[in-house]
Amino acid sequence: MDWDKLRVFHAVAEAGSFTHAGETLNLSQSAVSRQISALEESLHVPLFHRHARGLILTEQGELLYRTAREVFAKLSMTEAMLSESKEHPKGPLKVTTTMAFGSTWLTPRVREFLSLYPDVQLSLLLDDTELDLSMREADIAIRMSAPRQPDLIQRHLMTVRVHIYAHRAYAEKRGLPQSLDELDHHDIIAYPGETRAPVSNINWLLHVGDPPGGERQTVLRVNSLYAMYRAVESGLGIASLPDYVVDGNPDIVRVLPDVSGPRIDAYFVYAEELRHSKRIAVFRDFLVRKVQETFPASHAVGA
Template identity: 80%
Template sequence: MDWDKLRVFHAVAEAGSFTHAGETLNLSQSAVSRQISALEESLGVPLFHRHARGLILTEQGELLHRTAREVFAKLSMTEAMLTESREHPKGPLKVTTTVAFGSTWLTPRIQEFLSIYPDIQLTLLVDDNELDLAMREADIAIRMNTPRQPDLIQRHLMSIHFHLYAHQNYAKRRGLPKTAQELDSHDLIIWPPDVRAPVPSVNWPLDVGEPPAGGRRPAFQVNSTYAIYRAVESGLGIAALPDFLVDGNKDLVRVLPDVAGPKVDAYFVYAEELRHSKRIAVFRDFLVKKVAETPF
């Protein structure tokens, strides 16, 4: 297969249209279309179903796309390793973690890291869905559960503790429960039970103590820990929040201080192929130092 045509095919398959792929490759739509048609002709099979709303991969196209993704992921990883300086870490570094942790704890510490390592081009992807490290969607992941993918190196980074919190305005308006059973009559904010959460046992406030036979009815559900935090800040109700998210916010009060949720362990994770990467090593060491300085 012609390498240039395969590169164009990969871009089209990822983008889902000739136009968007052309923007990525700096080629015209017609040039991209001609490359794809030539590749289909040389292979003797159609790679895309063309319709008014865009492109859909054929069965043969899906097979080629899976292989192309693996090839380009490996090439990207190899390029990063070849261009990395042994003496001084430099080059791109892509990190992914949850929206709440990345937005509130990690981002404020990035300036210090980049002041130490100015030649590292750091990209942070905050996403409550897990990105595929094997496919180089990111170089490093900070995950709130044990990684399920094979061939990943993991290091325990920290233990995160959850407690119940409410805003002072909510406490003045509704009062605060003195026992876990009194949560039955309060406005609880939870993660939607039918949506996968980035941490296990996320809705433990519904079960703490002895809930009524029909269960506790939440006042509000949202699939983002950071959005839950903002809902609590607005005075909407009571929710389980990680302590790092509340740290320094004097307007939030801990509800039922002796009641704690399940501990969540966070892991620093990366692909085995990157075990000798200087960039990953210095970022890992920096985070370990920052965790040690933080009173979780």
């Protein structure tokens, strides 16, 4: 099977059109089309259904795409490992984590990491859904639950505490509840119940204290912990938030300080193939050190 044609096929399958694949490969649309036609002719099977709206893989195309995707993922991993010095970490490093953790805690610390390791080309992929590490959608994941895939290496990074928070402006306008019963008369910000959340039991605040009807009413539901934080910051209402989200904001105060939500265990996760990567090691050690500095009394770091 011709390697150049396979590379073009992979790009077309990823892009969904000859034009977009050509832009990625720096080839003309007609050159891409000719390569695909030649590959189909050599294999004696059609790989794409051509439609006015774009290209759809045939059954045979899907089979070839799955194999090609795995091959290119392995090659990408090998290329990164070959380019990396044993003594000096260098090369691309893709890290994925949740929107809230990435936006509020991780991103502000990136500058220090890159000043220590300027030859690492860091990419942050913030997504509340889990990217596939085995297919190299990312090199490292910081996840708020233990990974389910057996072929991933995991290290317990920290235990996140969750509490109830409101902005000073809200407290001055509405006062703060002094008991769980008084929460029933306040503006609550929560996560949509029908949406898959980045952590389990995310809406515990709606149920704690046995409110009338079993669940408190909300003033806003939004499918992002970071957006919930910004809503609290605007003075809109009260929400349950991880402590790291509000860390360092003196205008956001803890409500009912003796009440805490479920603990969240965060894990540092990467593929088995990257076990000896210097980039993985220095990023892991950097995060462990930053966790210890930020949460000296409340975090828990595993071995």
